[in-house]
Amino acid sequence: MVSGWKSRCARILLGAASLWAAKSPGVISTSYYPDPPLPQVINEIVGADRFYYAGFYGNSTVVANVEAGHVWDGHETLGHVDTFLNDPSIEGAARQYDSHATAVGFAINGLGPEAPGGGYYWYQFGIAPGAFMASTAIATDFGSGGGFSVSGQSFLYGYQTTMRDGVPVPIAPGISVSVPANVVNSSWGFADPDGSHPFTLALDALAFANGTTVTLPSGNRGDGEPSGPVVGMGSGYNSITVASAGSDISSPPYGAVSDFSMAGPNDFYNPATGTTVAGARAAVDLAAPGEALVLAAYTGTTGSNAGGTDPWEPAPGEPDQRPGLYYNGIGGTSFSSAIVAGGAALVVDAGYDTFGGGESIDGRVVKAVLMNSARKPDGWDNGTALADGVLTTTQALDYRTGAGLLNLDRTFDQYLAGTSGLAGNEGGDVGMVGWDLGLVSDADPVNEYRITDPLVAGGLFIATLDWFVNRSLDGGVDPIGDVPNASDVQFDNLDLELWHLAYSGPDTLVASSETLFGNVEHIFATVPYDGEYALRVIWRGEIYDVAGDTPNSDLYGLAWHIPEPDACALLIGTALLCLAGLRRRRAET
Numbered sequence: 001m002v003s004g005w006k007s008r009c010a011r012i013l014l015g016a017a018s019l020w021a022a023k024s025p026g027v028i029s030t031s032y033y034p035d036p037p038l039p040q041v042i043n044e045i046v047g048a049d050r051f052y053y054a055g056f057y058g059n060s061t062v063v064a065n066v067e068a069g070h071v072w073d074g075h076e077t078l079g080h081v082d083t084f085l086n087d088p089s090i091e092g093a094a095r096q097y098d099s100h101a102t103a104v105g106f107a108i109n110g111l112g113p114e115a116p117g118g119g120y121y122w123y124q125f126g127i128a129p130g131a132f133m134a135s136t137a138i139a140t141d142f143g144s145g146g147g148f149s150v151s152g153q154s155f156l157y158g159y160q161t162t163m164r165d166g167v168p169v170p171i172a173p174g175i176s177v178s179v180p181a182n183v184v185n186s187s188w189g190f191a192d193p194d195g196s197h198p199f200t201l202a203l204d205a206l207a208f209a210n211g212t213t214v215t216l217p218s219g220n221r222g223d224g225e226p227s228g229p230v231v232g233m234g235s236g237y238n239s240i241t242v243a244s245a246g247s248d249i250s251s252p253p254y255g256a257v258s259d260f261s262m263a264g265p266n267d268f269y270n271p272a273t274g275t276t277v278a279g280a281r282a283a284v285d286l287a288a289p290g291e292a293l294v295l296a297a298y299t300g301t302t303g304s305n306a307g308g309t310d311p312w313e314p315a316p317g318e319p320d321q322r323p324g325l326y327y328n329g330i331g332g333t334s335f336s337s338a339i340v341a342g343g344a345a346l347v348v349d350a351g352y353d354t355f356g357g358g359e360s361i362d363g364r365v366v367k368a369v370l371m372n373s374a375r376k377p378d379g380w381d382n383g384t385a386l387a388d389g390v391l392t393t394t395q396a397l398d399y400r401t402g403a404g405l406l407n408l409d410r411t412f413d414q415y416l417a418g419t420s421g422l423a424g425n426e427g428g429d430v431g432m433v434g435w436d437l438g439l440v441s442d443a444d445p446v447n448e449y450r451i452t453d454p455l456v457a458g459g460l461f462i463a464t465l466d467w468f469v470n471r472s473l474d475g476g477v478d479p480i481g482d483v484p485n486a487s488d489v490q491f492d493n494l495d496l497e498l499w500h501l502a503y504s505g506p507d508t509l510v511a512s513s514e515t516l517f518g519n520v521e522h523i524f525a526t527v528p529y530d531g532e533y534a535l536r537v538i539w540r541g542e543i544y545d546v547a548g549d550t551p552n553s554d555l556y557g558l559a560w561h562i563p564e565p566d567a568c569a570l571l572i573g574t575a576l577l578c579l580a581g582l583r584r585r586r587a588e589t
Contacts, residue, residue: 001365020255041122042289045253046339047409048127051346054412058128058345060352062169063108064162064181065338068139068188069098069146069303075296076113076323077124078106083167086137087157098135098303100334101147104187104326106296107338108345109133123294123326126343130349134167134181142306148188152477155199156484159184160473163206182348182361183327185215185341187334192232194269194276195283197365198478200236201486205473207238213348213363214239215341217333218284219262229266235471237519240344240367241283242337244290245405254289255377257400261290261333263398268517271488272544282382282397285367286374288343288406290336297325343370343408347415358484359421359437364466364557369435371522372464373414373558374404382522384511391511396522403464403522415562427537432562438537440494441553445539450501455562461511463535463560465496465521470550490550495529496521496558501532517543527562535560 036545043049051057066070073081074097081482084095096549101541110126120129138158139148161167166178188350192200216239219231234241244258257263268280299305299312299322344366351360359365383395397403419434427438427447438447455461470489498511510528513521537558 013126020095037093040247040249040253042293042339043122043125043127045048045289046127046343046406047411048343048346049235050412051350052411054350055557056346056349056353057130058109058342059130059233059348059409061128061131061183061348062157062167062181063128063131063133063180063341063345064136064167064184065101065105065108065133066138066158066162066184066186067098067101067104068137068138068142068150068181069096069136071133071135072102072296072298072300073135074323075102075298075325077110077296078102078127080111081105081133081135083132083169083307084137085134085158085161085167087154089151090137090140090154096139096302097298097300098137098141098305099298100187100304101135101137102298103295104185104334104338105133105135107293107335108185108342109294111335113546122256127339128345128349131183131342131345132167134162136162139303142304144307146304148304150485152198152482156202156471156477159203159206163210163212165311180210181212182440183213183215183341183344185338186233187217189217189219189231189234192235193229194267195232195235195237196269196271197232198481198483198486200233201471201488202473202484203233204236204238204469205471205486207363208468208471209473211362211364213344213366215337215344216241217337220244220260220332221262227261227263230262230264234312235283238363240285240340240370241402242333242340243284243287243401244331244333244336245287245401247289247292247331252375254291254405256379257287257377258290258331261287261336262398270544272546277517282395282399282402282518282520284397284400285371285402285520286340286406287377287401288336288339289405290333291328291331293326293330293335295330295335297327299325303561318362337474340370340406343406343411346408350412350416354416355420362437362555362557364468364555365421365435365559367466367555368464368557368559369415370406370411371403371466371520372462372561373407373410374402375407375410376524377401380404383522384525390509391523391525393513393522394515396513396515396518398519410561414559430560433560435557435559437557439553439555440537440539441551442539442541443553447537449535449537449558449560451533451535451562454531455533457527457530459527460563461498461523461525461527461560462535462563463496463498463523463558465494465537465558467492467494467512467519467554467556469519480583488546490542490545490547491519492552492554493540493543494519494521494554494556496523497536497538498523498525499534499536500529501534507534514540
């Protein structure tokens with residue numbers, strides 16, 4: 001695939017403005033409260049406070065925000081960011097502060113300043129304020145309208161350093177150690193409907209090799225444009241691709257996908273045969289708030305503001321108000337992705353504290369847990385239908401919202417309140433809620449998870465399976481195309497099935513997720529009979545193997561949940577508490 005890009009430009013000018021804001025935000029100056037006050041508290045709407053009350057703020061997590069430019073550490077909420085990375089070849093970009101990167105970085109990791117009397121105000125509180133965040137810049141040049149250029153070298157440096165080589169994390173005065181980031185977020189993109197661009201391949205390859213959790217936006221369409229497929233690099237496979245949820249303050253808040261949010265279906269490209277299957281897969285994994293946000297503002301004249309003037313620069317002798325400026329009413333899938341990155345950082349923090357890290361923080365597990373705990377919005381549809389008496393989906397996910405709306409309140413229980421990582425890789429007896437990192441292969445093609453408690457007819461059963469597609473970063477940059485030398489290796493086909501276990505006679509298959517061109521399976525089904533049940537993860541074979549001799553096995557993340565009957569209404573988006581009255585509460589650490 002790399003060879004097909006050799007005739008293209010050495011530098012790709014990316015329309016970052018199209019992935020920026022759905023509408024132009026205002027800029028507000030504030031001391032301690034926004035004016036007008038926040039109508040909603042996003043941290044609480046997505047359930048992050050459930051982690052906070054348990055003491056998890058992301059403190060054990062290393063996050064990399066890989067953007068065109070750097071987060072502005074001069075803002076009052078980002079002064080704790082002190083690690084800035086970019087390829088040395090980027091001339092003059094050591095501190096190329098950028099408004100987009102600053103707003104995104106704040107959504108992940110903003111904090112403070114401390115309010116009088118202690119604590120912090122919610123509008124100055126990112127989703128994972130305790131995480132260690134490295135700001136990583138990859139743009140070699142900024143153009144007009146928010147666009148920028150990136151080279152193969154600057155791209156590789158940014159992602160290899162954060163995902164493979166390690167971010168320098170201080171452990172004592174003057175002493176640091178290199179730690180690969182647990183979570184990597186990027187909020188930029190380009191047209192790539194089948195996920196075959198070398199940048200997309202390279203990022204997938206790094207996630208595959210290192211088990212990293214990667215969050216990416218689905219992309220924004222401009223006013224009057226038709227909704228199109230998910231953009232690169234979110235059109236790849238080994239990330240969590242995030243759509244935007246709208247800001248309707250009725251119940252439930254942020255309960256529907258934004259009009260501007262890009263969706264699927266996306267194309268599937270088979271590198272072994274050179275053929276493309278149009279509209280073959282769902283590329284969105286989750287949705288999260290992406291409208292009417294209040295985020296940290298950088299109004300300087302570097303980065304995407306290059307060549308402009310700073311209207312907020314103080315007159316001689318006047319105080320500098322810029323550290324207290326915020327964008328008011330900003331929106332875009334960039335910020336939805338950042339919010340999910342913050343949520344992933346909370347999960348990883350809890351994983352280190354509760355399980356000691358290891359398989360509990362693998363990107364496949366984090367993805368399965370976040371997706372399986374999502375709330376289904378009105379109109380959610382993954383194409384499930386009866387086929388020969390079996391509830392079957394070949395789509396797995398809703399094209400616009402994936403598994404649904406981010407719900408960290410339920411993620412907390414999904415991750416911490418049930419079965420947590422079985423010994424070995426073969427399945428076993430499990431409780432009503434839990435997760436596992438398993439391995440399935442052609443030699444052992446079926447792993448069974450037997451639920452020890454009987455299920456009740458009429459209840460919901462929710463399960464999510466994901467695995468990473470094998471892609472390779474072959475090293476270096478193609479000197480002609482100026483893109484990473486990355487390639488496809490192998491794509492296996494896994495299925496997820498729910499079986500009713502009979503006391504005598506054959507077991508009965510009752511629900512199945514069996515996508516052919518995706519690497520996520522998702523069952524959202526009603527239990528048909530009282531009795532005992534089991535989940536089965538099945539290796540079905542290879543979609544392609546470019547080399548022809550790649551080992552036939554896959555690590556996978558699996559999460560399942562059988563909610564209590566009285567929780568079903570909440571799961572399908574019919575009830576949520578109104579949080580508007582909590583807008584002036586402090587978030588205590």
